[in-house]
Amino acid sequence: MTRHLSFHPCYCLYLLIVVLFSCRADDEVKLDPEVVSLLSSLEQEIVSLDNNPLVWGDDDLTFLDAVADKPIIGLGESTHGTAEFFNAKRRIFRYLVENHDYKVFAFEADFGESLFLEEAVQQGLKSQIRSLMSEKMHFWTWRTREVRNLLEWMSEYNVGKSEEDKVHYMGVDCQFNTYHPQLLNQYLQAADASFLELSGEVLSKVKADSEDRFEGYSSEDFTIYLGQIDALQDSMITHQDALIAATSEKEFELNLRLLRLTRQVSEVRYYRSIEDYSVNYRDKYMAENTAWMLDYFEGDKVVLWAHNAHIANDPNYGSGSIGHYLLQELPNDYSTVGFMFAQGSFTAVGFEGNQSTGLKEHTISEQPQEESLIEVFHNTNSSAFAVRMSDLQKYTEWNDFFNEGTRYLSIGSGFNDQPEDYYRSFHPSLYDQIIYFDNTTASQLF
Incomplete structure (x- = not known):
């Protein structure tokens, strides 16, 4: 025979209280x-x-x-x-823009790809942001609704602003030469540079050999290759006045940096291909690109978006993180x-x-x-x-x-x-x- 037990409601309430307090005490002991x-x-x-x-x-x-x-x-x-x-980070950037005069959001994203998005942000072309993100961004990490909302806010913010009051989106990363040779070549052709034959040969080689990850290169081959990029840089500096006259000082500075990026990417990809990690070239150069923006944007303050490991002050992250390199160069400014x-x-x-x-x-x-x-x-x-x-x-x-x-x-x-x-x-x-x-x-x- 099955016996059915029944309890007074007050006893049930008492039992529940005992159980709850017993559980809480156990949690605290842990x-x-x-x-x-x-x-x-x-x-x-x-x-x-x-x-x-x-x-x-x-x-x-x-x-x-x-x-x-x-x-x-x-x-x-x-x-x-x-x-x-x-x-x-989107909310913090807005706060820093509106209350502390920050103007630049620098991302752990490809420098070249960012220039396409920066143009849309500068012109207030909010409707183009999503398609540009889909077409130009290398990494899935930033092709998100959250980053899109940030870039669209930046585009809206810039509408009706003077040039000096606008905010900027820039990349600092140096892992691909997808766009850098193409953009630089377009600039030199538009400026009718006197060394187009040299630039065409060097930039074609940069794109092809970067994509091939310098397969078959010896260390001597790579040294010669870097020398060709340096020769193109010397030509740009030698003809600086003519290039600026044909374009503008800002365009010259930007495209000189694009050439610098082709060299950075080459070093990152080459040393990674031969598994030489004695220098953390990527973080070293992302720090360099971030610091460069202070000059390029004439002192406008910069917010840097990157992984914790990169922004940290960590001398043991390879040969150093972005943060470590920045604090070495700008000890009181980061x-x-x-x-x-x-x-x-x-x-x-x-x-x-x-x-x-x-x-x-x-x-x-x-x-x-x-x-x-x-x-x-x-x-x-x-x-x-x-x-x-x-x-x-x-x-x-x-x-x-x-x-x-x-x-x-x-x-x-x-x-x-x-x-x-x-x-x-x-x-x-x-x-x-x-x-x-x-x-x-x-x-x-x-």
């Missing part, structure tokens, strides 16, 4: 005492933010005012496919904001071993790695926040934590569904500030 101590001081220093950056008001972003005198601010990302990171997260979705190329499984949305639901910076951040009472590293270093417990060697989550454009493989060593000198989202969503590709 936190290491060191984490509890770190949280206590962290909560005093963070600036809490809404998890949706698009609703941030100017009052939410005043924590940036302390570094807004810097000519260059680097904004990072711990994945190349996170909507919140992209939307936050500030860094890293972006981090604990859980949620993002877009990345999947991997199983060394085999690509294609571009897709990934999700991290696991708890953060123990004793990591992300574990501490994950246990705050804020879904998103900003914090200065210098503020945390006021506390003994935080200095001890940093000195013991903590880690943080850093994912690029690929992911193998094993989050533990993507935790990297953290030091507070990497970033001046951190913006953290506890849970993220994937960027929207188109």
Whole structure:
């Protein structure tokens, strides 16, 4: 015989309360005492933010005012496919433009491709942005709704503005010679340069051999090849007055930089092909291109968009990151904001071993790695926040934590569904500030 038990409603309520408090107590016990101590001081220093950056008001972003005198601010990302990171950088750029006179958004994107988009941004041609992104951009990482919304806002902003008040979109990357030879050749032909035979031969060779990744080249062959680019540069400088007279000083400066890009790309591709990583040419030259913009745009301040690993002040990222090289050249003129997260979705190329499984949305639901910076951040009472590293270093417990060697989550454009493989060593000198989202969503590709 089956006996049916019944309970008084008050007893049921009492039982529920006991269960809830028991669970909460268990959760609290799970936190290491060191984490509890770190949280206590962290909560005093963070600036809490809404998890949706698009609703941030100017009052939410005043924590940036302390570094807004810097000519260059680097904004990072711990994945190349996170909507919140992209939307936050769009909102921050608008704040810096409207309140601190920043004018240039420099991307970890191809220099040549950016010139097509820059022209549309300058002319306020919002309707052309999507097609140009689809046709000209090399990387899926930027062909997203979030970046498109940024570029369309920049286009709208420029309508009716004077030339000196307009904002600019520029690339700093140096991995392809898809457009550089073609654009430079068009300029020299339009200027009726007296050395067109030389330029035609050199630029044709640059495009073909870059695409072939310098297959069959010896080190002597490559030295001769670079000498040919340098000879073309000498010709441009020798005939500088005539070229400027036929075009303009700005066009000359831009196309001289295009020639410099052909050399940068060649070095990046050649040394990668022979697996010589003694110098991090890519970051070294992205830093050079970023610093060049300060001169080209006559002192207009620059916001740099790139991965956390690039914008960080990291001398151990190869021979150095973009941030490390910038701080060597401009020690007082650069500030860094890293972006981090604990859980949620993002877009990345999947991997199983060394085999690509294609571009897709990934999700991290696991708890953060123990004793990591992300574990501490994950246990705050804020879904998103900003914090200065210098503020945390006021506390003994935080200095001890940093000195013991903590880690943080850093994912690029690929992911193998094993989050533990993507935790990297953290030091507070990497970033001046951190913006953290506890849970993220994937960027929207188109």
